[in-house]
Amino acid sequence: MPISSFQPPVRTLMGPGPSDVHPRILSALARPTIGHLDPTFVGMMDEVKTLLQYAFQTQNALTIPVSAPGSAGMEACFANLVEPGDSVIVCQNGVFGGRMKENVERMGGIAIMVQDDWGQAVDPNKVEAALKAHPEAKILAFVHAETSTGARSDAKTLCALAHQYDCLALVDAVTSLGGIELRVDDWGIDAIYSGSQKCLSCTPGISPVSFSERATEVIKNRKSPVQSWFLDMNLVMGYWGGDSKRAYHHTAPVNAMYALHEALVMLQDEGLENAWRRHAKQHRALRAGIEAMGLGFVVPEANRLPQLNSVTIPEGVDDAAVRAQLLNDFNLEIGAGLGVLAGKVWRIGLMGHAARAENILLCLSALEAVLGDHVTQGVAVAAAQSELTGKI
């Protein structure tokens, strides 16, 4: 039997990403495709660079969208900066620190691990101890906003430590970009990657990256070629570079770039700090409702990300059944726990366009309906409402 066109259901996406995509961005995606070397497209690429520099708060010339998902952005950072034999201090407090270790080792580097419990921030004291113990280390790598747990680490302090010990600072900002304070230049971040599908609320598939001048020099002066041809920034620079004559490298995902451009224009129009405030406000409302229901958070309040909330699953509740019912009865997606938190938490995302009042009310009332006697009934929405009506 022939296969028919696919008509997706209409979901509300409050998991760990992709997040709800604004209709403006979906419209942009469907605009007519043009050539990737069309002068009009090249002009748009320049705007995307400028808008990304704003989002990242950087003047870095090498600020571009990698034509692949966040995992490829991570790989772009490690593949370009790590040479065989290099030592990299990798902080792990969730899934993505583990993936960083994989990356270091596949590049022929040596990963020196600094472990913190899942749900905790990276401990700067442990990091300093590792930096002291390993003067040979070239890079300090950590996750700013751990999507697997909802913990925020103190990127500013960690970057200062990296520089104090003459290391490059390599930062995973997949879930932080556009959702919480992030200042690439002020904090001295040397290499950073993010994803389109989190707080930028764009469709998944693109990974914005940025490299400082110091990192760019390291890339230009490598002794060995970058292992990946596709991700080699020496080649990508010729394509995305400031030069008016662009070298063909690969075919850019044209329509995905329209979408990213639109998402970044929306961020520019809202204002970066307003977006950070919006995420914080919606988080307070969600938290008020979650706590009123009698549920708790995994991450200590001081390190809690507003955009990714790991909520403890009450005892006796069937994790998968609840998520399935939310999806089937209310078209609401929330995320499962990963790794050591699998089955113990739900991950509720408030990212980008998903961080809005309607979503908070839907999420709280749907959870209340599905959890029944496992939570206090009839109070969550009112608790959230009192936060939502307050000033930003």
Add this chain to the structure above:
Amino acid sequence: MPISSFQPPVRTLMGPGPSDVHPRILSALARPTIGHLDPTFVGMMDEVKTLLQYAFQTQNALTIPVSAPGSAGMEACFANLVEPGDSVIVCQNGVFGGRMKENVERMGGIAIMVQDDWGQAVDPNKVEAALKAHPEAKILAFVHAETSTGARSDAKTLCALAHQYDCLALVDAVTSLGGIELRVDDWGIDAIYSGSQKCLSCTPGISPVSFSERATEVIKNRKSPVQSWFLDMNLVMGYWGGDSKRAYHHTAPVNAMYALHEALVMLQDEGLENAWRRHAKQHRALRAGIEAMGLGFVVPEANRLPQLNSVTIPEGVDDAAVRAQLLNDFNLEIGAGLGVLAGKVWRIGLMGHAARAENILLCLSALEAVLGDHVTQGVAVAAAQSELTGKI
């Protein structure tokens, strides 16, 4: 001054890709985003696999879309199959054979080059000589349809040679898939990659790949880890595999997958062999018009690709000025020459949705208008018309 939303011009895309995208595919792209682990999305992924197996004419279980452009698909094939020290015979008759060499070397392999002139097919005699001279070779790699020149190589014969000398056959089908005969199983292709933006007429950014059982065994039994985490098929198999419980690997580009699904449904509905015939017919019409104007083709007729036509630029004509005028006056994009053919040819693509009668007439009449006295006037359209009104 703030940056505004981007409104692309409406072009007719008759270059080397991206090709014209059918409105059905653009509509599919803009459907609401759902989660990449949503059961509905997982069901659609299975359909994409089935449709890709049809397009590739294969039963290979490991037939999936890589979440990145064709260059990443190429890298996926080499990164998974080449280990340090492996010898690979690479045929080069254009740009992309050179990129294959880069890939082999970045994986730590040894590239044994078989050179043919740009515009010629790969010579099976030279290939056999190389296979004889290098019994240590593990892989024979070649480009089926050279996008940089428009030459078609005899993939069936080359694959048979590879197997005769106990090599895996690794094939670039970026421009061939959906445009000319391609039979992965019948011809014994072991690893193949393509692109979404050529004869599938989808938006750029996705690279369908397929690995035979023999290649899959090689990947599973590697001595060293695949250099790329993102492209490691051992991990990707867990995500796209037949297993109902999918392991999270990376976030799939959800909307891009909607578009690929729609493009493949359209190919299924047209019928693969009908699509091949349509490309051949439109090529004959273009050729009749081009030759009536007095222009010629670079590639000998026997090896000429219908979907990518390298047309010789008449003497005294300013290549870039003509392309700019076609773009500015008629919104028509044709491609420039690459490498040794830069400035000497135009590349006219008839790929997927671009391979239709209206486009042929526009292209011929616009070229006639822009080239003026450099070509015979008033005959091209009629010459094409007599081919277009014939039976497929």
